[in-house]
Amino acid sequence: MLPENTRRSLPMALLHAREVVMARFRPMLAAHDVTEQQWRVLRVLSEAGPVEATELADRASVLPPSLTRIIKALEGRKFITRNKAEGDGRRVILTIAPAGSALIDALSPERRVIYDDIEKRFGHERLEQLLDLLEALIDGES
Amino acid sequence: MLPENTRRSLPMALLHAREVVMARFRPMLAAHDVTEQQWRVLRVLSEAGPVEATELADRASVLPPSLTRIIKALEGRKFITRNKAEGDGRRVILTIAPAGSALIDALSPERRVIYDDIEKRFGHERLEQLLDLLEALIDGES
DNA sequence: TTGTTGTAGTTAACGCGTTAATTACATGTG
DNA sequence: CACATGTAATTAACGCGTTAACTACAACAA
Numbered sequence: 134m135l136p137e138n139t140r141r142s143l144p145m146a147l148l149h150a151r152e153v154v155m156a157r158f159r160p161m162l163a164a165h166d167v168t169e170q171q172w173r174v175l176r177v178l179s180e181a182g183p184v185e186a187t188e189l190a191d192r193a194s195v196l197p198p199s200l201t202r203i204i205k206a207l208e209g210r211k212f213i214t215r216n217k218a219e220g221d222g223r224r225v226i227l228t229i230a231p232a233g234s235a236l237i238d239a240l241s242p243e244r245r246v247i248y249d250d251i252e253k254r255f256g257h258e259r260l261e262q263l264l265d266l267l268e269a270l271i272d273g274e275s
Numbered sequence: 276m277l278p279e280n281t282r283r284s285l286p287m288a289l290l291h292a293r294e295v296v297m298a299r300f301r302p303m304l305a306a307h308d309v310t311e312q313q314w315r316v317l318r319v320l321s322e323a324g325p326v327e328a329t330e331l332a333d334r335a336s337v338l339p340p341s342l343t344r345i346i347k348a349l350e351g352r353k354f355i356t357r358n359k360a361e362g363d364g365r366r367v368i369l370t371i372a373p374a375g376s377a378l379i380d381a382l383s384p385e386r387r388v389i390y391d392d393i394e395k396r397f398g399h400e401r402l403e404q405l406l407d408l409l410e411a412l413i414d415g416e417s
Numbered sequence: 418t419t420g421t422t423g424t425a426g427t428t429a430a431c432g433c434g435t436t437a438a439t440t441a442c443a444t445g446t447g
Numbered sequence: 448c449a450c451a452t453g454t455a456a457t458t459a460a461c462g463c464g465t466t467a468a469c470t471a472c473a474a475c476a477a
Contacts, residue, residue, distance in 0.1 A: 134391065135386060139318055140410065141410075143402070144297055144311075146413070150413050170464095186425075186426070196464065221424095224472095245276070249276065251285070266401060269397070270295070270405065310465095311433090363443070
């Protein structure tokens with residue numbers, strides 16, 4: 134069955150929802166001169182430790198060509214370091230650098246405030262439910 | 276409370292979910308040489324009738340500068356028509372043209388198949404629940 | 418060893434996202 | 448009317464999304 138209107142279209146609803154949520158975080162990122170995508174990459178590196186480019190792109194939901202550009206920008210600001218994998222000259226290993234960790238730490242309090250506010254307005258229960266459904270959708274379709 | 280990992284991050288989950296869903300629709304759109312955004316604009320015009328640019332941008336979740344570019348492309352292919360509003364020379368009224376409606380009709384069967392498949396895999400109940408939560412999130416945050 | 422196939426990353430081209438600045442027109446105030 | 452303020456749309460600049468093509472290296476077979 135087709136969605137009878139654009140509000141009940143799953144792709145549009147997901148897009149719109151992401152938009153209103155990101156509107157809360159964007160000023161914070163802009164104030165520190167990092168783009169959303171750079172921020173996602175940093176967070177994955179912070180959480181996952183040294184990792185290959187392909188896995189990083191996958192986990193940060195960034196396409197390989199974008200990751201190439203993002204790596205250049207982050208490396209230029211010494212937020213990450215880039216090394217070839219020993220034993221395989223094709224692979225690239227990315228590692229978060231002290232400046233990168235420092236940025237993540239610096240933004241944590243502000244992130245917490247924003248996240249708490251969203252959770253308070255939307256409700257803890259519903260947020261968990263939404264995250265569960267999204268996770269299921271992702272796992273089922275990918 | 277901060278999300279303990281990127282999978283439970285609401286922005287990332289919304290992004291990733293949209294990604295896996297759109298992966299289903301993208302080949303269809305590419306086969307007809309329309310971008311996702313052009314498609315959203317066409318659908319809103321088809322559903323809402325003649326409408327001002329600002330409202331169109333809002334309903335299609337497209338920013339004004341993007342809409343300007345999209346209008347040029349769609350007008351060039353005679354999918355839509357563009358007219359100044361009488362009584363206010365600033366406003367622009369967009370209307371879907373026969374070729375635009377024809378494209379929407381042509382894609383309907385394929386859309387239905389894809390949408391049905393997603394709904395079958397994910398479950399009708401859960402899909403409705405997810406749409407409700409997304410709608411609530413959008414209304415609550417915007 | 419040499420040639421083939423496969424894989425990881427990069428580059429290229431084009432359209433969109435985002436913010437800021439600008440243009441064109443409308444509205445309100447003196 | 449003249450001027451300031453406000454609003455709709457466009458333009459500009461820069462980074463990302465997307466696909467396709469390309470480079471570099473690895474693995475494998477003859």
